[in-house]
Amino acid sequence: MFRKAERLKAKLRLAITGPAGSGKTYGALLIAKGLGGKIAMIDTESGSGDLYSDLADYDIQNINAPFTVQKYITAIREAENEGYDILIIDSLSHVWSGEGGLLDMQGKITDTGKGNSYTAWRHVTPWYNRLVDTMLNSNCHIIATMRSKTEYAQIQNERGKTEIKKLGLAPVQRDGMDYEFTTVFDISMTHDVTVSKDRTSIFDGKIFVISEETGKILKNWLESGKELNNDLKTPSREIIKNLYNSYLEISGNDQQRAQDLMLAITNGKNSKDWDDNDIKNLIDHLSNIK
Numbered sequence: 001m002f003r004k005a006e007r008l009k010a011k012l013r014l015a016i017t018g019p020a021g022s023g024k025t026y027g028a029l030l031i032a033k034g035l036g037g038k039i040a041m042i043d044t045e046s047g048s049g050d051l052y053s054d055l056a057d058y059d060i061q062n063i064n065a066p067f068t069v070q071k072y073i074t075a076i077r078e079a080e081n082e083g084y085d086i087l088i089i090d091s092l093s094h095v096w097s098g099e100g101g102l103l104d105m106q107g108k109i110t111d112t113g114k115g116n117s118y119t120a121w122r123h124v125t126p127w128y129n130r131l132v133d134t135m136l137n138s139n140c141h142i143i144a145t146m147r148s149k150t151e152y153a154q155i156q157n158e159r160g161k162t163e164i165k166k167l168g169l170a171p172v173q174r175d176g177m178d179y180e181f182t183t184v185f186d187i188s189m190t191h192d193v194t195v196s197k198d199r200t201s202i203f204d205g206k207i208f209v210i211s212e213e214t215g216k217i218l219k220n221w222l223e224s225g226k227e228l229n230n231d232l233k234t235p236s237r238e239i240i241k242n243l244y245n246s247y248l249e250i251s252g253n254d255q256q257r258a259q260d261l262m263l264a265i266t267n268g269k270n271s272k273d274w275d276d277n278d279i280k281n282l283i284d285h286l287s288n289i290k
Contacts, residue, residue, distance in 0.1 A: 009225040012141035012218055015092075015178060016210075017148050017171040017196075018187035024145040025049060027187060027210035028088045029056050034215020035141055037085025042075045044094040059084075066100020069127040073134045073287050080139055089144040093172040095131065102128055102174070126249045129242040130286055132180050136239070137279055141222075144181070146171035183218075185210070235279050240271050243282050250289065 012035065016024045025045070029052050032039045039058035043049035044067060049060050061078070063071050072095050079087045095101045102124050109120040135142050148171050154162050171178065178184045184197040193210055195203040200221045208214070247258040263269075265285050266278045 007225040009227060010182070010222050011139065012086075012143065012222055013136065013180070013182045014141075014143045014218070015146060015171070015181040015184045016143065016187060017146045017178075017184065019148050019189060022148075022187045022189050023191045023210070024147075024187060025088075025090050026052060026055070027185070027191075027193075027214075028090060028143045028145055029058065030210050030212050031143060031215035031218065032056065032058070032086045032088060032141075034212040034217075035086055035219045036215075037141075038083060039086045039088065040079040040082070040084040040140075041088040041090055042072065042079075043090055044098070045090060049088075049090055058088075063094075065098060066104075067094040067098035068100045069095055069102070069131045070287060072131055073283075076134050076138055076140075077284070077287070084140055087138065087140040087142055089135075089142065091146055092144040092177075093147040096173045096177075123249070126242075126246040128174060130246060130283060132177075133239055133242055133279070134283055134287075136180065137235075137276065137283065146173050146177075148172065148186070235274055235276065239279060240274070243279070243286075244271075246286055250286075 014031065016028055018024050025048065029039075029041075033056040039056060041049050041058055041060045042063055043060050044063045047062060049062075061075050063075060072089070076087065076089075097103050105127070106117070106120045106124045109115055109123055110117050114120070115122065135144070157163050178197055181197065182199045183195065183203070185193045185203075186196050187193050187210070191209050193203075193208050195206070198204055200218070202217060202221060244258065244262070247261050248255065251257040251261065262271075262282065265282050266274060269278060
């Protein structure tokens with residue numbers, strides 16, 4: 001049944017990308033402070049998250065190598081269970097390219113001969129989907145930083161002299177990850193921000209420096225939508241598809257077994273009747289058995 005389209009109140013899904021040293025962590029904390037509420041940070045940067053303790057009141061959980069998807073999912077769940085309003089994931093790049101991350105997992109599967117470099121993704125992609133689903137379904141505001149690949153270019157400055165400038169390019173993450181976020185801030189080495197994606201339309205075409213006010217502006221937009229009614233809390237077909245593929249993978253491509261497992265976790269409910277709680281239970285179950 002079709003219904004009238006309405007923008008609803010939502011949780012922030014913000015990505016901040018930039019080269020090392022561009023101010024991603026600092027900017028994330030300023031935005032979190034502007035949003036208001038209890039702040040948690042997942043720190044994969046060898047304790048660098050503690051350097052800004054004078055900027056805001058926040059708690060940290062360190063994640064060290066191996067940077068597995070399960071560690072990230074567990075930390076997100078702990079932040080939710082402990083009542084944090086905002087979760088900063090600093091950084092999301094490690095789960096992709098770090099030791100024990102998804103690329104590492106793909107390479108090891110290939111090396112064992114269980115698949116070639118292409119077919120190995122059949123085992124890796126379900127883990128990626130679980131991480132994305134966990135972030136998208138979190139009841140926390142999510143701010144994720146991602147390192148950008150960098151290159152250097154010769155730039156002519158305003159005085160006509162040539163200088164070397166460090167440029168941030170694509171984020172170190174799986175292609176398409178940026179599509180999962182509401183807004184993506186690209187921050188330069190001079191701390192100037194441009195926006196490569198912005199569903200809020202607030203920052204389109206603007207160049208700015210992140211401040212606490214940025215968080216307040218985002219909060220106003222997020223809370224200006226309509227309250228979510230119970231009859232609208234239906235998970236998207238994409239989330240359901242990803243979960244089914246994950247259960248199919250752990251069931252050895254046995255469709256009936258995958259369906260039976262999902263029915264058991266959702267107390268026999270058909271997917272068209274699932275709500276947010278069913279999705280959370282399925283993701284938690286997947287996290288525990290993998």
